[in-house]
Amino acid sequence: MPPEKQDQEVNRSIVPRMPDDCAIVIFGASGDLTGRKLVPALYHLFAGKATPEHFYICGAARSELSDEDFRAKMRGAMEEAGEDLAAWDGFAACLHYQSVVYDDGKSYAALAGRLDALDGDHRVPGNRIFECAIPPTLYATVAVKLAEAGLSREEHSWRRVVVEKPFGRDLASSRELNRAIGQGFAEHQVFRIDHYLAKETVQNIMMFRFANAIFEPLWNRNYIEQVSILSAETLGVEHRAGYYKKAGVLRDMFQNHMMQLLALVAAEPPSLFAADRVRDEKTKLFRSLRPFPTHELYDYLILAQYEAGEIDGQEYPAYRAEPGVDPSSLTPTYATMKVFVDNWRWQGVPFYITSGKRLAQKLTRIEIIFREVPHSLFRQVLGEDIIANRLVLNIQPNEGITLYFQAKQPGAEVDLRTVGLHFEYQDGAVRKGIKAYEKALAEVMLGDQMLFWRQDGVELCWAFLDPVLEACESCGDRADRLHRYRAGSWGPHDAAKMWPGHPYNHLERY
Ligand code: BG6
DSSP states (O other), X not given: OOHHHHHHHHHHHHSOOOOOSXXXXXXXXXXXXXXXXXXXXXXXXXXXXXXXXXXXXXXXXXXXOOHHHHHHHHHXXXXXXXXXXXXXXXXXXXXXXXXXXXXXXHHHHHHHHHHHHHHHHHTXXXXXXXXXOSOGGGHHHHHHHHXXXXXXXXXXXXXXXXXXXXXXXXXXXXXXXXXXXXXXXXXXXXXXEOTTTTSHXXXXXXXXXXXXXXXXXXXXXXXXXXXXXXXXXSOOOTTOHHHXXXXXXXXXXXXXXXXXXXXXXXXXXXXXXXXHHHXXXXXXXXXXXXXXOGGGHHHHEEEEXXXXXXXXXXXXXXXXXXXXXXTTOOOOSEEEEEEOBOSTTXXXXXXXXXXXXXXXXOEEEEEEEEOOOSSOTTHHXXXXXXXXXXXXXEEESSOEEEEEEEEEOSSSSOOEEEEEEEXXXXXXXXXXXXXXXXXXXXXXXXXXXXXXXXXXXXXXXXXHHHHHHHHHHHOTTHHHHEEEEETTBSSOXXXXXXXXXXXXXXXXXX
């Protein structure tokens, strides 16, 4: 990398960053994601003066809507969500709409003309973000049509395309998608969103590891016994059965969010906190994943599906009884996977990765379990093993970090208790946190790819998961292998046999 580029990377962190004037074109503007997430996030950025001085949003979708209709629709969505609309009028003036037929070249020519005119009205110099809030099956079509219409070309301005997961459904389809996107957009123009990366406490994992001197010397096989990464949800499949029944938990959560959490916990320190340095280290980590032992798959993987049950006093149906789901579906809604990283730092340390829907609590948590003391000099007095140190990184909710250690119980007896040093993420903060979508969109405007997937990482994770998916989906006793769990529980009991840190083995910690 040329020295001047390196300098830019250094400056990136110390100079306040303000995005260039730009337009955001949202494909799928009449859909759910736009009203529920994208427009509210952009509105918050606008209200917080984090959008550029000159900027506008152009919704694009099949429906025939006027600018006014689109503004009213977005306002309705915001009102429904109980948003404070004090800054709405200024924001609404930046909202426009252009109807497009996604596979029709003429639509893109019309869109290009409209964007040129809006650039003039809003004094935007041609910088454009194309956000794909459309079904993934349309990503390739839209990307190719944008390229054909010349809309991806960077001459005197920049062009970026934003895609949401899933990035394909396996290695081959993710490469295919990338080829289509690559017809018009180079890698530096592609922003593959993983909203977990934009969560503040996920970003904080790197700060915690590399801005403190005391943890990193212990962060390896010599001191760490095992690592657990859990993302539990109380939500079921909601209205997304059509997508979910083809995805299942491994594609929906593991190929993306869980792999990113693993990478942040386990990757080596980059030389600089800069997008490609960080992503290089993640790539190396993904490359070090031990190929999954598919010949003994079920010693390392528990898959399960939720049955009917109750969460907080409310009854929920089984997955198979959810609207749009086949009553004999074998789609897993829960998985615990035991993974190893074959490198010098992590040799022999198991990473237990779990995600499930309709579990007892909404909880994303990483636990680092340290090794026990090498010699217990208290054994004859205490008569039991000393509980190992444990570091808990709570990603959501109750964002914070707790380090558990042993201390003496007060009084004449010699006995120990586990106590925790606790940090709450918002305590003493000088600013309020920012929501994941806001952060992700702000970074796209800034052109910083740190929080986005790079294609090599996507492919390595598919290459890791493909054989697992193939083995699970083609195995003759698939139905017998699929465990069941009650909605509102912590998942199937068999998972607790494989994963020592499972909530069933430590209910007092949840
Ligand atoms: C999405 C998955 O990517 O992440 C959903 O498609 C899941 O199935 C969601 O519910 C979880 O995100 P969060 O931020 O609520 O943990």
